[in-house]
Amino acid sequence: MATQTAGKLLCLHGYTQSGATLHKKTSALRTTLRKSLALTFSFPTAPHRVQPFTENADDRESSAATLQADLGDEEGHWAWWTHDEEAKTYKGLDQGMDFLAKVLEEEGPFVGVMGFSQGAAMAAMLSSALERSLLKSSHPPLKFAIIYSGFRAGYPQYDNYYDPKIKTPTLHVIGQMDSIVVPERCQKLVEVCEGAEVMEHPGGHFVPSAAPYRKGVVEFIERCLKKGSEGERATL
Structure with missing residues (x-):
């Protein structure tokens, strides 16, 4: 068991969910990360309240996420942005970013981020x-980002996030049977992340909790932290 904390992990929930939703659904993963790396966690809830049911085609996670959020979630339904298909924009994204900037300042520092959908x-x-x-x-x-069922923002005005490629080490966990954020869509984000690592699982749109996938996440974080500490020593 780790004797010294490796740092704090920022955890970002999916569309129509909340911080409490993701906290519940990552219980096994959190236990493993806490025991193996002594990580601590923050599960903020996004700033935009949304309706539990939507036909938002862009997010393509709405119906599944709604079903998950309805199972005992008392915090309501929230989003980091909402898709304005007519205006071809992600409404509220800037406010979502400002909200996270405040979380970073008030609760950080964070060693990494983990997000779902x-x-x-x-x-x-x-x-x-x-x-x-x-x-x-x-x-x-x-130092790292763990991406569960992630996707690239779909409009040209957001290309500045991906060009040049994202250099932060990323692990993309992709469900082979995911019909909400399909693997091909996940791959578009993989392609704009420099040196991205990919771990596939045979399931759908969820954070896999089986031991091999938890182990893969631990090993990825360990590599990133080791690389980061080596880089820091090299600059001394």
Whole structure:
């Protein structure tokens, strides 16, 4: 068991969910990360309240996430942004980023970020924003990002998050049977992450809790933290 904390992990929930939803659904993973790395966690709830049922085609996670959020979630239904298909924009994204900048300042520092679905897309953009000083925060770039069922923002105005490629080390966990954020869509985010690692599981749109996938996450974080500490020593 780890004797010294490896740091704090920022955890971002999916569309129509909440911080409490993701906290419940990552119980086994949290236990493993706490025992193996002594990580601590923050599960903020996104700032935009949304209806539990929607036909938002862009997020394509709405119906499944709604079913998950309805199972005992007392915090309501929230999003990091809402898709305005007519205007071809992610309404509220800037406010979502400002909200996370405040979380970073008040609760950080964080060693990394983990996100599910829309939260995974947000995790990638947050990692990029910290690399490029696009965020209203003095927080340093993250050492890693864990992306569960993540996707690339779909409009040209967001290309600055992906070009040049995101340099923060990323692990993309993709469900081979995911019909909400299909593997091909996940792959588009993989392609804009430099040196991205991919771990597939045979299931659908969820955070896999089986031991091999938890072990894979632990090993990825260990590699990132080791690389980060070596880099810090090299600059001394």
